[in-house]
Structure formats: structure tokens, C-alpha cells
Amino acid sequence: MMRSLRSTTALVAAVLLAATLTTTTAAAAPEVPAKAKPVVRCEFTPTPENPAAKPVRIPSPVAKAKGTVDVYFVTNYGPFVVRMDRANAPCGVHNFVHLTKSRFYDWTQCFRLTNSARLGVLQCGDIYRQEEGGPGYKFPDEVTGQETYPRGTVAMGNQGPGTNGSEFFVVHSFANIPPNYTVLGHVIYGMSTFDRMVAAGIADPDQDGPPVHPIRLLKVFTLG
Numbered sequence: 001m002m003r004s005l006r007s008t009t010a011l012v013a014a015v016l017l018a019a020t021l022t023t024t025t026a027a028a029a030p031e032v033p034a035k036a037k038p039v040v041r042c043e044f045t046p047t048p049e050n051p052a053a054k055p056v057r058i059p060s061p062v063a064k065a066k067g068t069v070d071v072y073f074v075t076n077y078g079p080f081v082v083r084m085d086r087a088n089a090p091c092g093v094h095n096f097v098h099l100t101k102s103r104f105y106d107w108t109q110c111f112r113l114t115n116s117a118r119l120g121v122l123q124c125g126d127i128y129r130q131e132e133g134g135p136g137y138k139f140p141d142e143v144t145g146q147e148t149y150p151r152g153t154v155a156m157g158n159q160g161p162g163t164n165g166s167e168f169f170v171v172h173s174f175a176n177i178p179p180n181y182t183v184l185g186h187v188i189y190g191m192s193t194f195d196r197m198v199a200a201g202i203a204d205p206d207q208d209g210p211p212v213h214p215i216r217l218l219k220v221f222t223l224g
Contacts, residue, residue: 042091052136053127063094080190120173134165
């Protein structure tokens with residue numbers, strides 16, 4: 001079983017890598033401002049009142065502040081790839097990569113799917129149940145007040161200012177919400193995966209609750 005899963009994951013990784021290379025090689029690399037800081041310091045604060053849902057260390061306080069990183073997701077509805085922007089959210093991306101490399105998101109469930117006139121998102125990263133089960137620490141927001149959340153946006157979820165941890169959401173349609181959520185990046189491959197999730201239904205008459213059929217993150221990883 002595990003050997004089969006590893007083979008499947010390797011195959012998916014190869015396909016996703018080929019797909020992302022195909023979609024990005026034609027675009028010129030963005031210029032990096034001459035004065036861009038290569039690193040920043042982040043503040044990760046332990047939350048003993050909310051201990052880690054899985055064994056994971058607090059990330060290093062030093063984060064890269066330029067460049068991008070592609071994060072690959074394998075779900076039971078299909079794969080998708082997110083390109084995360086270190087310049088826009090250096091601490092948020094640093095944290096996400098740290099949790100990914102710690103296998104925090106592997107074999108977890110996404111407990112909230114919405115498809116209302118105001119909000120269309122998939123919420124993941126809270127291990128136990130909706131908004132419960134984080135990494136045992138928190139860190140500040142990285143917002144300017146000008147954030148918008150169109151289809152394909154990936155952002156940190158929170159329970160108030162400065163409570164970022166492991167929770168995140170992906171916008172599958174649009175999100176008419178205040179600019180209070182740190183934008184990590186955008187889906188560059190696999191939005192059809194979310195269309196399938198939404199089509200499978202939501203077990204709530206208000207279209208805000210658990211999916212009819214569980215949505216699972218089987219593997220989340222970066223290459224390199």
C-alpha cells in the first residue's frame with residue numbers, strides 16, 4: 001500500500017512539474033528591486049493553550065524575502081499547484097514551507113467548503129476539525145489593507161489579528177471579505193480540482209460547512 005502510494009506520488013510530482021514548467025517558461029522572470037531585502041526576521045510565538053496537533057518544531061525566525069516557491073498538493077479529488085510569493089508574505093510562506101517539509105499537512109482533512117454569494121473557499125490546515133488543531137504557535141499578519149481575494153488566491157486563515165498558524169484557504173470562486181488575511185500566492189495549476197470538490201456538494205443548506213464527501217490532502221510537498 002505504502003509502496004503504491006509512493007509510486008503514485010512520484011508520478012503525480014512528475015506530471016505537476018511538467019505542467020508548471022509548461023505554464024511558466026514562456027513568461028519572463030519578474031525583476032527583483034535592487035533594494036529588496038534577501039531575508040527578514042519573523043516572530044513565532046508558542047501557544048501552550050493550543051498545543052501542536054502534530055509533532056512540529058517552531059520555524060526558524062529568519063525567512064527568505066524574495067523569490068517564489070511552488071507547493072504541490074495531491075488530494076483525493078486531484079492535484080493542484082500553488083506558487084507562493086516570498087516577497088509578499090515572507091513569514092507566511094516560510095511557515096508554510098516549514099510545515100510542508102514537516103509533513104504537517106499530509107493525510108489531513110479539509111473540514112470547511114463554502115459556496116455562498118459572499119464566500120467561495122476551501123479551508124484546510126486545521127487538523128482536528130474546523131478551526132481546531134494548529135501547529136502550537138502563532139505569528140503576525142502580513143497585510144497592507146489593499147488585499148483582494150479573486151479565484152485561485154491562497155491565503156492564511158485566522159481567528160483574529162496575529163493568530164496565523166497552519167490554517168489556510170483557497171478561493172475557488174471569489175471571497176468578498178475584509179483585507180485581513182495574508183496572501184501566500186495563487187494556484188497556477190489544477191483549479192478544475194476545486195470545481196470537482198464544489199460539484200460534489202456541501203452538507204449544509206447555507207452552503208458553508210463540511211463537504212458531502214470528505215476532502216483529503218494526501219500529500220503536500222515542494223521540490224528542492
